[in-house]
Amino acid sequence: MAEVSILVDITKCIGCKSCEVACKQWWQLPAEIASWTGSYQSHSDLSYNRWTMVLFREKETADGGVDWIFRKEQCMHCQKPACVAVCPTQALARRPDGIVDYDPAKCIGCQYCVEFCPFDVPRYDAAANKISKCNMCADRVDAGMEPACVKACPTDALTFGPREKLLAGAEARVAELKEAGVAAQVYNPEAVGGTHYVYVLPQGQPSEFGFPENLRYPSTIGLWKSGLQPVGEGVAALSLVVTLAAAASAAFFNRNRPDGGEHHE
Amino acid sequence: MSSPVRNGRIRMFNLAERLTHGAAALSFVVLLLSSASMMWSWARWLMPVFGGPRWVALVHVWAGYLFTLALVVALLGGFRSWVLRVLRWGPNDLAFVRHFLAVYFSRHSYADAPPQERFNGGMKAWSLVAIAGGLGVAVTGLLLAFKGSVGHAGFQVVLGLHVLFALLLTAGVIGHVYLAAFHPEARQSFGSMFGDGTVSLEYASTHHAAWLEEVGVKPQRAGRAGVPERAH
Ligand code: HEM
Numbered sequence: 059m060a061e062v063s064i065l066v067d068i069t070k071c072i073g074c075k076s077c078e079v080a081c082k083q084w085w086q087l088p089a090e091i092a093s094w095t096g097s098y099q100s101h102s103d104l105s106y107n108r109w110t111m112v113l114f115r116e117k118e119t120a121d122g123g124v125d126w127i128f129r130k131e132q133c134m135h136c137q138k139p140a141c142v143a144v145c146p147t148q149a150l151a152r153r154p155d156g157i158v159d160y161d162p163a164k165c166i167g168c169q170y171c172v173e174f175c176p177f178d179v180p181r182y183d184a185a186a187n188k189i190s191k192c193n194m195c196a197d198r199v200d201a202g203m204e205p206a207c208v209k210a211c212p213t214d215a216l217t218f219g220p221r222e223k224l225l226a227g228a229e230a231r232v233a234e235l236k237e238a239g240v241a242a243q244v245y246n247p248e249a250v251g252g253t254h255y256v257y258v259l260p261q262g263q264p265s266e267f268g269f270p271e272n273l274r275y276p277s278t279i280g281l282w283k284s285g286l287q288p289v290g291e292g293v294a295a296l297s298l299v300v301t302l303a304a305a306a307s308a309a310f311f312n313r314n315r316p317d318g319g320e321h322h323e
Numbered sequence: 324m325s326s327p328v329r330n331g332r333i334r335m336f337n338l339a340e341r342l343t344h345g346a347a348a349l350s351f352v353v354l355l356l357s358s359a360s361m362m363w364s365w366a367r368w369l370m371p372v373f374g375g376p377r378w379v380a381l382v383h384v385w386a387g388y389l390f391t392l393a394l395v396v397a398l399l400g401g402f403r404s405w406v407l408r409v410l411r412w413g414p415n416d417l418a419f420v421r422h423f424l425a426v427y428f429s430r431h432s433y434a435d436a437p438p439q440e441r442f443n444g445g446m447k448a449w450s451l452v453a454i455a456g457g458l459g460v461a462v463t464g465l466l467l468a469f470k471g472s473v474g475h476a477g478f479q480v481v482l483g484l485h486v487l488f489a490l491l492l493t494a495g496v497i498g499h500v501y502l503a504a505f506h507p508e509a510r511q512s513f514g515s516m517f518g519d520g521t522v523s524l525e526y527a528s529t530h531h532a533a534w535l536e537e538v539g540v541k542p543q544r545a546g547r548a549g550v551p552e553r554a555h
Contacts, residue, residue, distance in 0.1 A: 146361045146362055147361065147367075147376065148364075149376075163376065164376060165376060166361060166376045166377075166379055166380045167376075167377075167380050167381070168361070168380045169470065170482070173470075173475050173478045173479060173482075174475075174479060178475075187377060187378075187380070187381065276479055278476070278479035278480055278482075278483065279479075281480070281483050282479070282482060282483030282486065285483070286483040286484065286486055286487040287483070287486045287487070287490070289487065289490075290486060290487045290488075290489070290490025290491055290493075290494075291490055293490060293491055293494045294490045294491075294493045294494040294497065296494070297493075297494035297495070297497045297498055298497055300498075301497050301498055301501045303428070304427050304428045304429070304501065304506075305501065305505060307428040307429055307430070308428070308429035308505075308506065308507050311428075311429045311430060312429065312507055
C-alpha cells in the first residue's frame with residue numbers, strides 16, 4: 059500500500075479552526091469550554107478530547123510589524139514512531155500506509171507513549187484510564203475519504219494524498235515562495251524518519267511554530283529494549299534453567315539414596 | 324525464662340514476620356504475572372485475571388504499593404532481628420555459601436555445613452539480595468507511579484532500570500521459591516513461614532544448630548532431616 063500524508067501549507071492557513079471543529083464533530087468529542095487564552099487560540103493545549111487545534115503565535119517582524127502564525131497541531135504520524143516502539147500492547151500501531159493508528163480497546167493506560175513521544179502529543183484521561191490522539195481518520199481513509207479536518211479546510215491549507223505526490227508538491231510550493239521572497243522550508247524531520255504530517259513553513263525556525271527545539275528519537279528506548287530488559291530476561295531465564303536442573307538432580311539423588319530419599323515426619 | 328520449645332516444636336518466624344513475608348510474596352506474584360501479561364505477548368492471556376486492559380496497569384501499581392509497604396515494615400520492624408543479623412557474617416555463613424550449589428542440587432545435605440544461626444548463610448545472602456532488589460524495584464516503581472517526579476527523560480531511564488531490577492529480583496525469587504516449596508530438604512520450613520511459624524526441633528537441630536544454642540535449647544543429635552547417614 060502506498061504511503062499517505064497530509065500537507066499543511068501554513069502560508070494558506072487563515073486560522074479559521076474548521077479543522078478543529080470537523081475533528082470534534084466526526085469523532086463526536088465533547089466540547090470543552092475554556093477561558094480566554096490571551097489570543098485567538100481556542101484552548102491552551104491539546105487534550106484527551108481535542109486531538110487537533112490551531113496554535114496562534116505572534117512574531118515581530120524586522121520592520122516593526124507583526125507576523126501572525128497559525129499552525130495546526132496534532133499527532134505527526136512519525137515514520138519511526140517512538141510511541142509504537144514503547145506501547146506494550148500494540149494499541150498504537152504503524153499501518154503500512156504510514157498512519158499511526160490507535161485502538162483504545164487495547165490501551166492499558168500505562169502512558170509510556172505520553173512519556174516517550176518527541177512531539178508531546180498523546181493525552182491521558184484518568185477516568186477512562188486511556189490515552190487518545192489523532193489517527194488521521196484511519197476509518198475514513200479506509201473508506202476512500204479524506205480525513206475530516208482536510209475535508210473541512212476552506213483554503214486547501216490541508217491536502218491529503220499519496221505521500222510522494224504531496225512531498226513533491228511541498229517542494230514546488232517552497233520554490234514558489236522563495237521566488238516571491240519568502241524563505242520557506244519543508245518540515246518533515248529526519249530525526250523521526252520523516253513525518254506523515256508534512257508542513258510548508260514560511261521563514262523562521264520550526265520552534266517558532268511550536269515544534270520541539272531539539273527533536274530527537276529517544277535513545278532511551280534502545281537502552282531499555284535492547285539493553286536492560288534482555289539482560290534481566292537472560293538472568294531470569296538462566297535462574298529458571300538452573301533451578302529445573304536442580305529439581306532433576308534432586309529426583310536423581312533421592313532415588314539413589316539407600317533409605318529411599320525423602321524424610322517423613 | 325521458660326523454654327521456647329512446645330511439643331517438640333520451636334518458633335522460627337513470629338506473626339509480624341509471617342504477615343510481612345506473606346504480603347511481599349502475594350504482591351510479588353501479582354506484580355510478576357500482571358507485568359508479564361503487559362510486557363510479553365505470549366503471556367497476554369493472563370491479562371483478564373487482572374481485570375483486562377482497563378485495570379491491569381492499575382492493579383500492578385497498587386500491588387506495588389503493597390509490596391513497598393511490606394518491605395518498609397519488614398526493614399523497620401525487623402531492623403534488629405533481621406537486617407542487622409543478615410548483615411553480620413561469620414566463617415560458618417561463608418562455609419554454608421561454599422556448600423550452597425551442592426545443597427541446591429541436593430548432592431549435599433544442609434547437615435554437611437557447619438552449625439547455622441536462625442538465618443543460615445544462604446538465607447542471609449538471599450535476604451540481602453531481596454532487600455537490594457526489593458528497594459530497587461520499589462524506588463523506581465514509585466518514581467514511575469508519581470509521574471512528573473523525574474520528567475520525561477528521567478521516566479524513560481527509570482523505566483528501563485525498573486524492568487532490570489524486577490527481572491533480577493525474579494531470578495532470585497525463582498531460586499527462593501524452589502528451595503522454600505520444592506527442595507526435598509528445605510521445603511520443610513514452608514509450613515512454618517506459611518503456617519504457625521514453628522519448625523520441629525529435629526529440623527532446627529540439623530539446619531540451625533547455632534540458633535538453638537543461642538536461645539538455650541539443646542540440639543537433638545539423631546535424625547538428620549531428609550538425609551541418610553554419610554561418612555565425612
Ligand atoms: C512467592 C512465593 C514465596 C514463597 C513460597 C516463599 C517462601 C518462603 C519460606 C518457606 C521461607 C522460610 C525459609 C526458611 O525458613 O528456610 C521464606 C523466607 C524468606 N522469604 Fe520468601 N517466599 C516467597 C516469596 C518471597 C519474596 C517475593 C520475597 C522478597 C522479595 C521473599 C523474601 C524472603 C526472605 C528475605 C526470607 C528470609 C530469609 C530466607 O529464609 O531465605 N520471599 N520464604
